[in-house]
Amino acid sequence: MWGRIGVVGNDILDELEWRGLIAQSTDRDALRRELAEGVLTLYSGFDPTAPSLHAGNLVPLLALRRFQQAGARPIVLAGGATGMIGDPREVGERSMNSAETVTNWAERIRGQLERFVEFDDSPTGALIADNLDWTGPQTVLEFLRDVGKHFSINVMLSRETVKRRLAADGMSYTEFSYLLLQSQDYLHLYRRHGCRLQIGGSDQWGNIVGGVELVRRVEGAAVHALTTPLVTDSEGRKFGKSTGGGSLWLDPELTSPYAWYQYFLNVSDADVGRYLRLFTFLSQEEIEELEKSVAERPHLRAGQRRLAEELTTLVHGRRHTEQVIAASGALFGRGDLHDLDASTLDAALAEVPTATVRLDERPTVVDLLVATGLAESRGAARRTVGEGGAYVNNVKVPDEQWIPEEADLLPGRWLVLRRGKRNLAGARVVTA
């Protein structure tokens, strides 16, 4: 994948364009010229608002990588400071997280950020930073005099988000100040590293332009802004929100590689082409080929398979991907699971949630669903059984009193639990 580093800097904007990765940008021609002139330094920031990045964060993050491959130098920024404040949302004040929480999350996110760009000694070697490093030591007076003075309240009040919030439930001074913090990051990175481009999700446009303005006022330099579109599915829903209500996290503890793979395998036909462009490094020809396949032979779902495979490899690595694909194949077919051997089952079930149960405690299907986490509560488990959505070893179990027997155990003393079409778990049966 790293073989195409030779791409001429000039082409990167066209590349991003056809992939649908450019939502907005400042003077495109000027940016193009600067990219051609030499190694451009750019950055994107990621706030620790959760213990892990999610799939949506991947778009700007991978864009950094695309820039790097095209001969630019990326800076990945963890928002240890901005994460303490919270970017104003469309509606409702954020509840602040404790400093310890933010620090902990920033640490974890930093580890994830490091995996998507290359750190080396070359001119395009990536840098990693945390804005707490320069914001933390700053005094209030310094901040107000050096940064605040350059911002006009009039302009800030006219921002869409601010207007909306003021019209609805109001906004705290804390959140109102967020723009200044992020803007100062850009100024800092410009001064320290000569950073001339900031990218981010399109919801960040206002914040990014704030930084552009600040650099212009203070340093008299014209730096750039470019945003990637917020990914939504064909229904306009926010992307990555359909894994049992939760987000699609990069952290395998929060979203298992299996669940991650399954999510992308299930992307609708209407979205798969767009996602391939946004999330993979496949060439235009390869993607068009896959789109053609989806259009002509949709039941093969070649696009979805490739998308899921690419993304799982990118985030979880080759090995996990192979295991996840094998697990999907072994468990998903409606074939008789008794035919699988113990090692295949062991490997496959390693990819899904598991629990250990004892046969002598006579657990019912309901107990098994709860124990494996397939159901959130006994009530939910009963409902699932009642709705005909509970399966043991690929056989529907319509009775909530059902209890497994010795003969039901698969090789390796496993029971394969399933809720609905695609939520799988393993129960390992032990004897006392």
Added chain:
RNA sequence: GGCAGGUUGCCCGAGUGGCCAAAGGGAGCGGACUGUAAAUCCGUCGGCUUAGCCUACGAAGGUUCGAAUCCUUCACCUGCCA
């Protein structure tokens, strides 16, 4: 500081003393159809040891046989006035 309005389940939003675990919508979940797709239709959607019990309508008290609904205090939000 004063006055007025507001705070309901994951989200939006009805509900002004019993018929309220709380209308309706959305999201989610399950089923049918199909291709582990979309659309559509059906069902479901606080918890439990489920003919019952527990928790819940910003928080804490109170009135009442009985409160999301009335009263008091507190917190927060919005608007107007100072």
